[in-house]
Amino acid sequence: MKTLQNYFDAKNVSPDLQKLIFSLLWAGANFYELTLFHYDFQNFYADTTNKSGDRQLKIDVAANDVFVGLLKENDVSLIASEELAEPMKGKSGGKYAVAFDPLDGSSIVDADMSVGSIVGVYEGDSVIGRKGSEQVAALAFVYGPQFTFFITVGQGTLAGVYRPENYPDDIAEEKRHDQFYVSNENVTLTEDGKYFAPGNLRAAASESWYMKTLQEWIKAGSTLRYSGGMVPDIGHIFIKGGGIFLYPGTAQKPDGKLRLLYECAPFAFLVEQAGGKAITQKGDRILDITVEFPHQTTSIFLGSKNDVEKIIGKIKS
Ligand code: AHM
Ligand code: MG
Numbered sequence: 125m126k127t128l129q130n131y132f133d134a135k136n137v138s139p140d141l142q143k144l145i146f147s148l149l150w151a152g153a154n155f156y157e158l159t160l161f162h163y164d165f166q167n168f169y170a171d172t173t174n175k176s177g178d179r180q181l182k183i184d185v186a187a188n189d190v191f192v193g194l195l196k197e198n199d200v201s202l203i204a205s206e207e208l209a210e211p212m213k214g215k216s217g218g219k220y221a222v223a224f225d226p227l228d229g230s231s232i233v234d235a236d237m238s239v240g241s242i243v244g245v246y247e248g249d250s251v252i253g254r255k256g257s258e259q260v261a262a263l264a265f266v267y268g269p270q271f272t273f274f275i276t277v278g279q280g281t282l283a284g285v286y287r288p289e290n291y292p293d294d295i296a297e298e299k300r301h302d303q304f305y306v307s308n309e310n311v312t313l314t315e316d317g318k319y320f321a322p323g324n325l326r327a328a329a330s331e332s333w334y335m336k337t338l339q340e341w342i343k344a345g346s347t348l349r350y351s352g353g354m355v356p357d358i359g360h361i362f363i364k365g366g367g368i369f370l371y372p373g374t375a376q377k378p379d380g381k382l383r384l385l386y387e388c389a390p391f392a393f394l395v396e397q398a399g400g401k402a403i404t405q406k407g408d409r410i411l412d413i414t415v416e417f418p419h420q421t422t423s424i425f426l427g428s429k430n431d432v433e434k435i436i437g438k439i440k441s
Contacts, residue, residue: 240355317366
C-alpha cells in the first residue's frame with residue numbers, strides 16, 4: 125500500500141498542510157489506542173453540558189483534550205471544537221483555523237460501536253463568516269475494528285488506514301508518518317447508491333415526505349445501513365462506493381441537530397470531492413452556507429448524487 129506521505133508528495137500538498145494533517149492523524153491514533161481502548165465506560169458522565177445542550181461524557185472531554193493539546197503545538201491560530209463553548213486562540217499568526225468534532229457518536233460509544241472524529245481546516249484565523257467551500261482540507265477518522273480515515277485536500281477524496289508497528293507513545297517522531305497508508309486514493313461515489321442511512325428517523329412520524337421516501341427505498345430493495353454514528357455511516361458509503369446519509373429537520377426544528385462547522389461542512393467537502401452531493405433540506409449546497417455562530421446546525425442530505433437530488437423533489441411534491 126502507498127503511504128500517505130507518498131500521496132501528498134505526488135499531489136504537491138504544501139509542507140505546512142501535510143504537517144497539520146499528520147498531527148491530526150496522530151491525535152486520532154493517540155486517542156484511539158491510548159484513551160479509547162482502555163476507557164472505563166462504567167464511569168461515564170462528566171458534570172458538564174456542551175453548547176448544544178448535550179450532557180458531556182468524560183470521553184468527549186478526553187478526546188477534546190488530545191486534539192486541543194496537539195493543535196496547540198501546530199501552526200494553528202484558532203481552535204474551534206464541538207466540545208468548546210467558543211473557539212479558542214492558538215498560536216498568534218498561525219496559518220490555520222481548525223474546526224472539529226473530537227468524538228462523534230457519543231451516544232453509542234459505551235455500546236462499543238464504531239465512533240470517530242471529524243475535522244475541517246481553513247486558512248486564516250477565523251471560522252465565523254466563512255463558508256465550507258473555503259476549507260483547504262477535511263478529515264474523518266473512524267475508530268472501529270481498525271482506525272481508518274478519509275481525507276481531502278481538494279484533489280479528490282482518499283481512504284486510508286493506520287497500520288501501527290508500535291503503540292503511539294513508543295514510536296519515534298520521524299517514524300510516525302510511515303504508519304498511515306492509502307487504501308483508495310480516489311474514492312468515487314456512484315450516481316445511484318443502494319444503501320440508505322436515515323438519521324433522525326423519529327422525524328418520519330411527523331414529516332410525511334420522509335415516511336414516503338423510506339417506504340420507496342424499502343420497496344426498491346435498498347439496504348438499510350445505519351449505526352447512529354455519522355462517521356461510520358458515511359464511512360460505509362465511502363467504502364462501498366455509494367449511498368445516502370440524511371439528517372432532516374422537522375417543522376419544530378427545521379435545522380436538525382448536526383453542526384455545520386464541526387460535522388456537516390467537512391463531510392460535504394469529502395463527499396463532493398468523491399463526486400457526490402451535499403445539500404440542506406431546502407436544496408442549498410452545504411458548502412455555500414456561511415457560518416454565523418459556532419454551534420449552528422443544518423439539515424443535511426449527502427451521498428450519491430441522484431439519491432440526494434431525488435429527495436428534494438419529494439419534499440416539494
Ligand atoms: P454527537 O456528536 O454528540 O455524537 O452527535 C452526532 C450524532 C451523529 O453521529 C449521528 O448521526 C446522530 O448524532 C444521531 O442522532 P440521533 O440520536 O438524534 O438520531
Ligand atoms: Mg458529532
